[in-house]
Amino acid sequence: MTTTLEQPQLDATEPKTIEKVAIVISKGSLEGIYPGLIMANGARMDGIEADLFFTFFGLDAIRKDRYEKIKVATVGNPGLHMPTLLGALPGFSALATKMMQRQIEKIDMPPIPEFIELVADSGAQLYACKASVDMFGLTMEDFVPQVEDIISVGEFYEKAAGGQIIFT
Amino acid sequence: MTATLIADTSVDVDAEGFLTHADQWSEQIAEQIARENGIPELTERHWLVVKFMRDRYFTTGTAPSIRSLGKESGVPIKELYQLFPKGPAKLAAKIGGIPKPRGCI
Numbered sequence: 001m002t003t004t005l006e007q008p009q010l011d012a013t014e015p016k017t018i019e020k021v022a023i024v025i026s027k028g029s030l031e032g033i034y035p036g037l038i039m040a041n042g043a044r045m046d047g048i049e050a051d052l053f054f055t056f057f058g059l060d061a062i063r064k065d066r067y068e069k070i071k072v073a074t075v076g077n078p079g080l081h082m083p084t085l086l087g088a089l090p091g092f093s094a095l096a097t098k099m100m101q102r103q104i105e106k107i108d109m110p111p112i113p114e115f116i117e118l119v120a121d122s123g124a125q126l127y128a129c130k131a132s133v134d135m136f137g138l139t140m141e142d143f144v145p146q147v148e149d150i151i152s153v154g155e156f157y158e159k160a161a162g163g164q165i166i167f168t
Numbered sequence: 169m170t171a172t173l174i175a176d177t178s179v180d181v182d183a184e185g186f187l188t189h190a191d192q193w194s195e196q197i198a199e200q201i202a203r204e205n206g207i208p209e210l211t212e213r214h215w216l217v218v219k220f221m222r223d224r225y226f227t228t229g230t231a232p233s234i235r236s237l238g239k240e241s242g243v244p245i246k247e248l249y250q251l252f253p254k255g256p257a258k259l260a261a262k263i264g265g266i267p268k269p270r271g272c273i
Contacts, residue, residue: 041234041273042272045234045255045257045258108271108273109235110273114235118235118238118245122234122246122248
């Protein structure tokens with residue numbers, strides 16, 4: 001016997017616009033961090049409330065000692081269309097990063113440290129994930145001043161309540 | 169594009185209410201668009217941003233990014249969002265009578 005799954009009807013009272021987003025940044029590469037920052041900034045530009053939650057290697061984007069040294073992943077990145085072994089050569093990631101940063105600057109997109117400051121100044125709230133912070137043995141001292149707090153996943157869901165969650 | 173009456177002047181606007189001809193703009197039009205978008209009165213700081221947007225539009229052909237708005241208009245990002253809570257770049261463009269900014273930044 002077969003049954004047909006019916007698509008649920010959208011509730012007519014559901015708002016037609018997005019009022020709030022909670023964005024998770026979980027990767028520590030240049031191409032892993034930028035999309036979340038662009039989406040957070042874009043949300044604020046449209047008057048949408050935005051929270052940013054940094055987890056696992058995504059924490060590099062808010063670590064004082066690392067956020068100026070974010071690199072493009074040149075190994076295991078088919079998007080670069082280059083042999084993996086070439087990407088593993090010393091200095092290759094630095095070169096690819098430099099090239100990409102030049103393109104990023106060309107479209108008036110800020111480098112990561114300035115971007116973090118921009119999204120924070122525009123009213124987005126920045127949080128670090130407690131489990132990852134404990135795992136890496138970090139404290140608030142390790143983060144840039146724009147970081148609001150270290151919060152658990154439960155607290156993240158509380159803050160995200162009523163909005164959309166975007167995982168990057 | 170439709171013609172509409174703002175501050176007793178006939179202007180052409182797009183579906184979202186952005187002026188399609190920047191030269192049809194006047195300060196009275198700016199004040200009325202501001203009121204309709206939750207800004208009861210334009211302060212000196214609002215005008216600084218609105219005029220910067222227009223200058224940029226006329227010299228480069230596009231509205232500035234939020235980044236250059238924050239760096240070069242003389243009004244920092246935090247204050248921009250206080251002045252235009254629903255989004256500084258878009259609202260200032262609307263009030264300034266220039267087309268809606270299309271950039272992602």
